[in-house]
Amino acid sequence: MIRVSHLTRRFGAHVALDDVSFEVGQGEVVGFLGPNGAGKTTAMRILAGYLPATSGSASVAGFDVLGQSLEVRRRIGYLPESVPLYREHRVVEMLDFHARLHRMPRARRRQRIPEVLDQVGVRDRARDLIGSLSRGLKQRVALAVALLPDPAVLILDEPTSGLDPLQRIEVRALLRGLAERRTVLLSSHILPEIEATCRRVLVIHRGRIAADGAPQDLVAKLAGASFVRLEAVVGPDFEKALRLLRAIDGVREVLHRGKLGIHDVFEVHGEGDSREDVGAIAARTGWALRELSWQRPTLEQVFARLTLDLEPAAQSAAPAAAASGAAPAARPPVVTLNPFERPPPPRGGSGQSA
Amino acid sequence: MSGLFAIWRRELSALFFGPLAWTLLCLALLLDGRLFVGELAASSGDVDVATRYAFVVSFYIAILAAPLVTMRMISEESRAGLLEYLLTAPVTDAAVVTGKFLAATSFFAILSAAVFVYGGVLAAQGLAPDPGTLVAGWLGLVLASALFCAIGTFASALTSTPMVAAFSAVLLDLALVLAPQLARLSPAPWVQRLGARFDLTDHLSSSFLLGAVDTARVVFFLAWTGLFLFLAVRAVEGRRWR
Numbered sequence: 001m002i003r004v005s006h007l008t009r010r011f012g013a014h015v016a017l018d019d020v021s022f023e024v025g026q027g028e029v030v031g032f033l034g035p036n037g038a039g040k041t042t043a044m045r046i047l048a049g050y051l052p053a054t055s056g057s058a059s060v061a062g063f064d065v066l067g068q069s070l071e072v073r074r075r076i077g078y079l080p081e082s083v084p085l086y087r088e089h090r091v092v093e094m095l096d097f098h099a100r101l102h103r104m105p106r107a108r109r110r111q112r113i114p115e116v117l118d119q120v121g122v123r124d125r126a127r128d129l130i131g132s133l134s135r136g137l138k139q140r141v142a143l144a145v146a147l148l149p150d151p152a153v154l155i156l157d158e159p160t161s162g163l164d165p166l167q168r169i170e171v172r173a174l175l176r177g178l179a180e181r182r183t184v185l186l187s188s189h190i191l192p193e194i195e196a197t198c199r200r201v202l203v204i205h206r207g208r209i210a211a212d213g214a215p216q217d218l219v220a221k222l223a224g225a226s227f228v229r230l231e232a233v234v235g236p237d238f239e240k241a242l243r244l245l246r247a248i249d250g251v252r253e254v255l256h257r258g259k260l261g262i263h264d265v266f267e268v269h270g271e272g273d274s275r276e277d278v279g280a281i282a283a284r285t286g287w288a289l290r291e292l293s294w295q296r297p298t299l300e301q302v303f304a305r306l307t308l309d310l311e312p313a314a315q316s317a318a319p320a321a322a323a324s325g326a327a328p329a330a331r332p333p334v335v336t337l338n339p340f341e342r343p344p345p346p347r348g349g350s351g352q353s354a
Numbered sequence: 355m356s357g358l359f360a361i362w363r364r365e366l367s368a369l370f371f372g373p374l375a376w377t378l379l380c381l382a383l384l385l386d387g388r389l390f391v392g393e394l395a396a397s398s399g400d401v402d403v404a405t406r407y408a409f410v411v412s413f414y415i416a417i418l419a420a421p422l423v424t425m426r427m428i429s430e431e432s433r434a435g436l437l438e439y440l441l442t443a444p445v446t447d448a449a450v451v452t453g454k455f456l457a458a459t460s461f462f463a464i465l466s467a468a469v470f471v472y473g474g475v476l477a478a479q480g481l482a483p484d485p486g487t488l489v490a491g492w493l494g495l496v497l498a499s500a501l502f503c504a505i506g507t508f509a510s511a512l513t514s515t516p517m518v519a520a521f522s523a524v525l526l527d528l529a530l531v532l533a534p535q536l537a538r539l540s541p542a543p544w545v546q547r548l549g550a551r552f553d554l555t556d557h558l559s560s561s562f563l564l565g566a567v568d569t570a571r572v573v574f575f576l577a578w579t580g581l582f583l584f585l586a587v588r589a590v591e592g593r594r595w596r
Binding site for chain 2: 045048049051052070073074076078080082083084085089097098101102103
C-alpha cells in the first residue's frame with residue numbers, strides 16, 4: 001500500500017531523510033518512532049504529497065506521490081501535527097468544506113459527516129465554533145476531517161500530542177478501531193502508545209531507518225533478556241546470598257548491584273522467571289524482602305539504545321560488578337532513561353512487583 | 355473546479371466572519387459616498403462627472419484595501435499550518451491560489467457595486483445616469499481590483515507575516531500605478547510611449563469610465579492579473595521546497 005524507495009530529502013545542507021526505504025502492506029498499522037528532528041514528519045509530508053523528495057521515490061496505493069499527487073491525496077487521510085482547522089468555522093462547516101474539496105456529492109456528504117462525527121465522539125459539538133473547542137476536541141475534529149473521505153491509508157503525525165492522559169487513552173482506542181480496515185502510519189513520541197497500537201515499528205534516527213519490526217521482536221533482539229530483580233536485607237555476607245541464588249536451576253548469572261540503604265540489590269539472569277525460587281530462598285533464609293520483580297525490557301530501551309547509542313541491558317550488566325560486589329559505577333546521565341538503572345528511591349521500591 | 359469553488363466559497367464567507375471586511379466596507383462606502391455627494395454638488399448636478407469621480411475614488415481605495423483583504427490569505431495560513439492542510443487536499447496549487455484570489459476580487463465587486471445604489475437613488479430623483487456607463491465603470495473597477503488582489507495574493511505567498519505582505523503589496527500597487535505616470539514625464543519619447551502603454555489609470559479613465567468596454571484594455575488588465583497569479587502559484591509551490 002505504501003512503498004518508499006531510496007528516499008532522500010535535503011533542506012540546504014541538512015539531510016532530513018537519507019536513503020530511506022520501506023514498505024507498508026495493506027491493513028498494516030505501523031508506528032513511526034524517532035526523536036525530534038529524526039525525519040518522521042518529513043517522511044510523512046512526502047507521502048502526503050506536501051513535500052517533494054530530493055531523490056528516490058514513494059508511492060501510495062500504486063500512485064507516485066510526486067507524479068500522481070492528486071490521486072494519492074484522494075486516497076489518504078492526513079493529520080499533520082499542527083492540527084490545521086479553521087477556527088472561525090463550525091465543526092460541521094469544516095467537514096463540509098473538506099468534503100467539497102474531495103468532490104463528495106451532497107447526499108454522500110449528508111450521510112458521511114454525521115458518521116465520522118459519531119466515530120470520533122463529537123456529534124454533540126457539531127454546531128460549535130472550532131475556535132471555542134479544547135485541544136482534545138480539536139484533535140478529534142481533525143481526525144474526523146482525515147477520516148471523512150473514508151481513505152484507504154491514514155497518515156497521522158503525532159495524533160495524541162498535547163492531549164491529557166485520558167484523552168490519549170480515548171484516541172488510542174479510536175485508532176485501534178480505525179486500524180481494522182485501513183493501512184495506518186502513525187508517529188508518536190509516546191512509546192507505550194506505539195507498543196499498544198502498532199503491530200510494526202519503524203525507528204527512524206538521523207534520517208535513516210534504524211530498526212524495523214514487531215515491537216516484541218525488536219525488544220527481544222535489541223534490549224536484552226528479562227530478569228528477576230531482588231531487593232532484600234541479606235545480612236553482612238552477600239557472597240553467601242550470591243551463591244544461593246546462583247544455585248537456582250536455570251540461573252546463568254547473578255549480579256550484585258550495590259546497596260540501596262540497608263537493602264542489597266541483585267539481578268538474577270537466566271532462563272525463565274525464577275521469582276518463586278528466589279522467594280523460597282528468601283523465606284528459608286529469613287531475608288527481609290522489599291522487592292521481588294520480573295523486569296521486562298521495553299520498547300523505550302530499544303529506542304534509547306538506537307537513538308542514544310546505549311548498550312542493551314543484558315550487555316550493560318557487567319559481570320565484574322557481580323564478582324566485586326562494588327557499588328554501581330558512575331554512568332552518563334542518559335542512563336536515567338533506562339528503567340533498570342533507577343536512581344535510589346527514598347523509601348520502598350517502584351518496579352513491577354511480583 | 356469544484357475544489358476551486360469550495361475554496362472561493364470558504365474564503366469569501368471567512369472574510370465576512372471577521373471584522374476587517376465589514377470595517378473596510380463601512381469606511382469605503384462612507385468616504386466614497388461623501389465624496390460622490392460633494393462632487394455632485396460641485397459639478398452642479400452633473401451625474402456623469404460625479405459617477406466618474408466615485409469610480410476614481412473607489413480605484414484608490416482598492417489600492418490600499420486590496421492588500422489588507424489579501425494579506426492573510428496565504429501568509430497566515432502558512433503560519434497556522436492550514437496551508438499544509440490545503441496543499442495535501444486533492445486540489446491543485448493553482449486552484450488554492452485562484453480560489454483565494456477570486457474571493458478577494460468578489461469582495462471588491464460587492465464593494466464597487468455601491469455605484470448601482472447611487473444610480474438608483476439618482477434615478478429616483480429623475481437624474482438617471484446612463485446604465486451602460488455604470489456597468490462599464492463597474493467592470494473596469496473590478497478588473498483593476500482583480501489586479502491589486504492578484505498582487506496582494508502574490509505578496510501573501512511570499513512571506514509568513516501578514517503585515518509584511520500588506521506593506522509589500524501596497525508598494526507594488528503604487529509602483530505599478532505611479533511608474534508609468536512618471537515615465538510619461540520623461541524627455542525620451544520611447545519612455546513616454548512605454549509609460550502611456552502601461553498607465554493603469556489611463557486604461558481605466560479613457561475607456562471603462564467613459565462607458566466603453568475595450569477588449570484590448572480588458573486583456574491588458576487580465577494579462578497583468580494572470581502574471582501575478584502565476585507568480586503567486588510559483589511562490590506557493592516554492593514553499594514546498596523550503
